[in-house]
Amino acid sequence: MKKTHINIWRFILTTLLVLSLFAGCMKNETKDSKANEQSTVKDTKKDSKPITFTYWVPIHGDAAAKMKNYGESKWAEELEKRTGVHIEYIHPVSGQIEEQFNLLIASGEYPDILEHAKKYKGGADKAIEDGVYLRLNELIEKHAPNYKKLRESNPDVKRMTITDEGNIWSFGMIAVSDESNPAWLGPVMRKDLLEKFGCEAPTTIDEWDNVLHIFKNNGVEIPLLMDFKWRYEISHCFISAYDLGAEFINVNGTVKYSPYEERYKDFIGLMARWYKEGLLDPDFATRDDKSRNSVITNGKVGAFPEAYGMLKRHIGAARTINSDFDLMGIEYPSLEKDAKLYLKQKNNIVTGNGAAITTSCKNPEKAVEWFDYGYSKEGFLLLNCGFEGEHYDLADGKPVIKQEILDNYNDYKWIIKPHGGPFLRDARLHAVFSDMVLDCVEKWEKAGGDYVMPAIQLTAEESKRYSALMTEIKTYVEEMRLRFILGEESLDNYEKYIKQLKKMGIEEAVEIQQKALDRFLNR
Numbered sequence: 001m002k003k004t005h006i007n008i009w010r011f012i013l014t015t016l017l018v019l020s021l022f023a024g025c026m027k028n029e030t031k032d033s034k035a036n037e038q039s040t041v042k043d044t045k046k047d048s049k050p051i052t053f054t055y056w057v058p059i060h061g062d063a064a065a066k067m068k069n070y071g072e073s074k075w076a077e078e079l080e081k082r083t084g085v086h087i088e089y090i091h092p093v094s095g096q097i098e099e100q101f102n103l104l105i106a107s108g109e110y111p112d113i114l115e116h117a118k119k120y121k122g123g124a125d126k127a128i129e130d131g132v133y134l135r136l137n138e139l140i141e142k143h144a145p146n147y148k149k150l151r152e153s154n155p156d157v158k159r160m161t162i163t164d165e166g167n168i169w170s171f172g173m174i175a176v177s178d179e180s181n182p183a184w185l186g187p188v189m190r191k192d193l194l195e196k197f198g199c200e201a202p203t204t205i206d207e208w209d210n211v212l213h214i215f216k217n218n219g220v221e222i223p224l225l226m227d228f229k230w231r232y233e234i235s236h237c238f239i240s241a242y243d244l245g246a247e248f249i250n251v252n253g254t255v256k257y258s259p260y261e262e263r264y265k266d267f268i269g270l271m272a273r274w275y276k277e278g279l280l281d282p283d284f285a286t287r288d289d290k291s292r293n294s295v296i297t298n299g300k301v302g303a304f305p306e307a308y309g310m311l312k313r314h315i316g317a318a319r320t321i322n323s324d325f326d327l328m329g330i331e332y333p334s335l336e337k338d339a340k341l342y343l344k345q346k347n348n349i350v351t352g353n354g355a356a357i358t359t360s361c362k363n364p365e366k367a368v369e370w371f372d373y374g375y376s377k378e379g380f381l382l383l384n385c386g387f388e389g390e391h392y393d394l395a396d397g398k399p400v401i402k403q404e405i406l407d408n409y410n411d412y413k414w415i416i417k418p419h420g421g422p423f424l425r426d427a428r429l430h431a432v433f434s435d436m437v438l439d440c441v442e443k444w445e446k447a448g449g450d451y452v453m454p455a456i457q458l459t460a461e462e463s464k465r466y467s468a469l470m471t472e473i474k475t476y477v478e479e480m481r482l483r484f485i486l487g488e489e490s491l492d493n494y495e496k497y498i499k500q501l502k503k504m505g506i507e508e509a510v511e512i513q514q515k516a517l518d519r520f521l522n523r
Contacts, residue, residue: 055113113361117354136368146373187305188311190325208303216279242335470509
């Protein structure tokens with residue numbers, strides 16, 4: 001608990017620093033900037049007719065379970081009252097987002113605002129060149145003092161919000177700081193089983209091997225649940241012990257494709273052995289999320305990678321069957337005790353798919369001002385905390401979420417505040433940071449994120465060639481990973497696998513990624 005208290009005080013101090021930053025930003029603005037910002041809010045509220053923008057954005061699954069449209073949320077209603085801007089949200093059908101986005105672009109009939117904008121074929125520069133997205137540089141300079149200040153105060157934010165050709169093209173979700181954006185996914189283990197069998201929490205691969213065998217020998221049906229899908233791809237769980245990731249990594253400015261590296265053989269060998277010994281889920285190749293959640297809550301699983309936001313759900317469901325069921329976060333394992341790790345689940349300081357203003361927008365100045373509110377002090381509090389007095393209180397200038405909200409966060413999420421989107425965000429105010437979650441974060445953050453690839457951009461020509469190469473390469477890698485683990489292909493043939501990847505053009509794909517990374521680092 002001592003470390004937990006330290007983390008809580010760090011959270012309090014960081015939040016105070018954020019709020020003081022807002023105050024400092026306002027003091028440092030020129031008189032003209034102040035006058036412009038104040039008059040914008042004043043004039044907007046006086047408008048007899050609210051300004052209306054159409055906004056195309058996929059609706060989050062958790063939100064869709066509570067509402068048909070983001071416009072039904074309390075935060076959207078309050079945002080309209082404060083800014084005088086009405087948003088008509090347009091949500092594509094779930095499961096058809098990519099298809100509908102491409103059809104929308106092809107139609108030439110664009111909404112005023114388009115989120116999911118990173119998916120434009122050829123990238124943002126191509127979208128501007130094609131006359132679909134607006135270049136926002138000059139508009140932000142004149143109409144977005146808060147966003148401008150954030151970009152100028154942090155070189156990482158500045159680099160991630162501009163293209164290789166110097167275009168600012170969208171508004172993203174910006175984290176207050178790296179500390180406010182901790183890992184939210186990592187290895188998890190049954191705490192009650194560790195205690196029952198007298199095991200210490202493992203920290204190395206050998207210790208994991210020992211604990212998983214103990215689970216197996218004591219009747220745990222699935223000691224380790226791994227599906228090699230998105231949880232593996234973004235967490236880099238277990239493979240990070242070999243200084244590798246799921247796919248491309250950035251090793252001090254040099255791009256590497258992990259499944260093409262020699263040490264990848266050691267990782268696949270470990271998974272193959274665990275599968276053969278009955279430690280790895282026998283149905284890992286076909287396990288879907290519904291089945292996955294079922295075996296977890298039915299007490300059949302000993303360990304698995306998971307998001308901290310899911311732990312409370314799993315525990316609640318499982319305790320209807322077994323009152324002793326409990327979970328805890330586990331450190332990313334290394335090969336040697338206390339060895340430094342370079343990969344974990346890590347979000348960039350600027351995330352999201354980007355919200356672009358299209359060339360169909362008749363009043364882009366007001367659209368930019370509306371976005372800018374989400375990066376102001378007042379917008380930060382609304383979109384991160386809800387309504388003062390109802391959902392949070394200010395104590396010595398910092399927001400304190402009411403206990404009722406913390407206890408029932410999933411009921412309030414998306415209703416009183418968005419869980420993501422283009423605004424300044426503090427992840428710690430969006431998650432239920434209970435002692436259990438704080439403990440997970442503390443353990444997962446022991447691993448570094450140095451090798452995680454930043455959000456690089458490919459040119460239209462690069463993107464076309466890269467896609468042609470990687471479509472076949474990724475399929476081959478996944479097929480061979482499965483065959484190696486299942487024992488259908490001997491690891492003695494690993495060199496044959498490497499030669500085939502080379503023949504398929506993996507080195508050209510790495511070169512494309514390297515050029516894009518070089519451009520990113522030189523912005």
